[in-house]
Amino acid sequence: MKYLNSKEVAMIMGVHVSTVKRWTDAGKLPCYQTPGGHRKFILRHINEFLAKNKKKSKKVNIVELEGVKDRKLIQNIDHGEYEKLLPVFIKQALNADGNRLKTTLTGLYMKQYLLHEIYDALVMPVLESIGDMWANNDISVAEEHLASNTIRNAVYALGETLERKDYKDNSYTLSLALSGDEHDLPLIMTKQILEIKGIPVINCGRNTPANSIKRLLKKFQPDKIIVSLTYIEDKKLAKQELDDLLKIASKTHAKIYVGGAGIQYINGQQLKNVQLLHSMSDVAQI
Numbered sequence: 001m002k003y004l005n006s007k008e009v010a011m012i013m014g015v016h017v018s019t020v021k022r023w024t025d026a027g028k029l030p031c032y033q034t035p036g037g038h039r040k041f042i043l044r045h046i047n048e049f050l051a052k053n054k055k056k057s058k059k060v061n062i063v064e065l066e067g068v069k070d071r072k073l074i075q076n077i078d079h080g081e082y083e084k085l086l087p088v089f090i091k092q093a094l095n096a097d098g099n100r101l102k103t104t105l106t107g108l109y110m111k112q113y114l115l116h117e118i119y120d121a122l123v124m125p126v127l128e129s130i131g132d133m134w135a136n137n138d139i140s141v142a143e144e145h146l147a148s149n150t151i152r153n154a155v156y157a158l159g160e161t162l163e164r165k166d167y168k169d170n171s172y173t174l175s176l177a178l179s180g181d182e183h184d185l186p187l188i189m190t191k192q193i194l195e196i197k198g199i200p201v202i203n204c205g206r207n208t209p210a211n212s213i214k215r216l217l218k219k220f221q222p223d224k225i226i227v228s229l230t231y232i233e234d235k236k237l238a239k240q241e242l243d244d245l246l247k248i249a250s251k252t253h254a255k256i257y258v259g260g261a262g263i264q265y266i267n268g269q270q271l272k273n274v275q276l277l278h279s280m281s282d283v284a285q286i
Contacts, residue, residue, distance in 0.1 A: 003032075004041040010198070012110075014048060016061025017047035023049070038264040043106065043161035052161045057112045063103055064170060073100075077107040082121040089126045093147040094139070101154035106161060115162070115196060116280040124149065127185070152185050159188065163256050173286075174222040174254070176204035176213065178241040186260060190226055193283050210245035217252055224286065225254045226277070229262025238265060247275050255284065 001046040009019045009029075020147055021039070024028035030045040043062075050057050063074045072105075076084045082232070085104065093101045103212055108118050127148065134144040173194060175187050184206040204213065227245065232238045242258070258266065259277030277283055 002042070002231075004043075005054070006039050009041050009046065012062055013058060014058065014061060014106045016075065028053070034210075043110075044163060047161055048109065048163040050112065050179070054112050056075045057110060058197065060107075060110045062107045062110055073104070074107075077104060078111060080108065080111070080113050083284065085122055086125060086129070086283075089122060090129055090147075093126060093130065093150050096145065096146055098150050098152045098153050098157075101150060102157045105154055105158045109158065109162075116284040119193075119280040120154075123155065123189070137196050148185070152188070155185060155188055155192075159192045162192060162196050165196060167198050167200045171198055171199075171224075172220045172222040173201045173226060174213065174216060174220065175222040175226040175228070176208040177206040177228040177230065177244065178238065179207055179209045180232070180234050180237050180241070181228065181230055181262070182206050183228070186230055187200055187226075189280055190228070190259075190283050193280060194286065197284070199286075210248060214248060215243075217248065220250070222254050225249055225256050226286075227258045228256060229260035229265075231260075232262040232265055235265050238262060239267065239270075242266065242270055246270065259283070 004012075006017050006020045010020045013020065013046075020029065024039055029041075032040040032042075034040060061074065063070070063077060070081070072084075073088065075081075076088070089101065089104060091097075092104070105118060105123075108122075109115060118144065130139070130144055130147050133139045134141065168235045175190055177184060177187060187203050187205065190225075191203050192252070194250050195203050202216065202222065204216070227242070229242075246256065256274045257277050258274045259279075259282070263276050263278075266276075277286075
């Protein structure tokens with residue numbers, strides 16, 4: 001976890017150091033204080049402040065603090081130019097430039113662009129493009145894995161900076177990818193989107209057999225279950241797993257949501273018992 005001093009926060013916020021000190025003294029901008037009285041900040045503190053003071057985001061600039069002097073990148077982040085950011089993001093991922101990926105995502109979020117919008121307009125299209133490059137033999141399996149993992153790490157790092165809200169109630173959402181699906185990035189993004197809304201998420205992760213969640217359902221009694229079907233290699237297994245999950249969930253009060261590219265393989269009978277999620281924007285509406 002990287003700590004920032006008052007001068008660095010002032011640089012990010014585009015204000016004088018005295019303004020940062022005034023905000024902290026007034027209790028508006030959270031910070032840690034060392035025994036010697038020095039103020040230490042993390043990006044989450046700034047995001048919590050910006051969530052309550054959205055107009056202050058206009059001057060925010062996280063990019064230069066990270067040593068990036070690319071004016072075009074800064075401008076594209078400022079204006080949310082996703083189409084212009086797409087080729088840059090792909091290049092950063094293929095070059096394993098995790099720092100710039102994280103800075104790009106953090107910069108957009110601190111400019112008050114919606115998290116689900118960032119994922120729908122930038123991260124998901126980039127992942128799809130990288131997958132297509134692998135399918136067309138433009139990159140190797142190793143390169144595809146490296147790029148995808150670099151993006152995953154950047155998304156996870158962004159999650160560490162997000163503001164945290166008190167949970168609305170004791171109702172949980174359970175999320176998982178069923179047996180045979182090794183992708184967990186959509187689950188990570190889903191958890192972040194819901195938790196900044198104050199909805200606690202129990203994420204079981206990838207490759208989770210449907211029959212293995214029975215005890216979790218009894219323990220947490222979730223009112224929602226989100227299933228990610230990102231990649232289906234064995235359609236028969238996927239259908240059986242979803243049938244098993246629907247059967248188990250039918251004994252609870254939980255509502256079932258299913259998202260991912262694999263939803264095209266859901267049959268008519270299964271569709272009667274689930275609500276489809278076509279995007280991260282749909283997740284944000286849950």
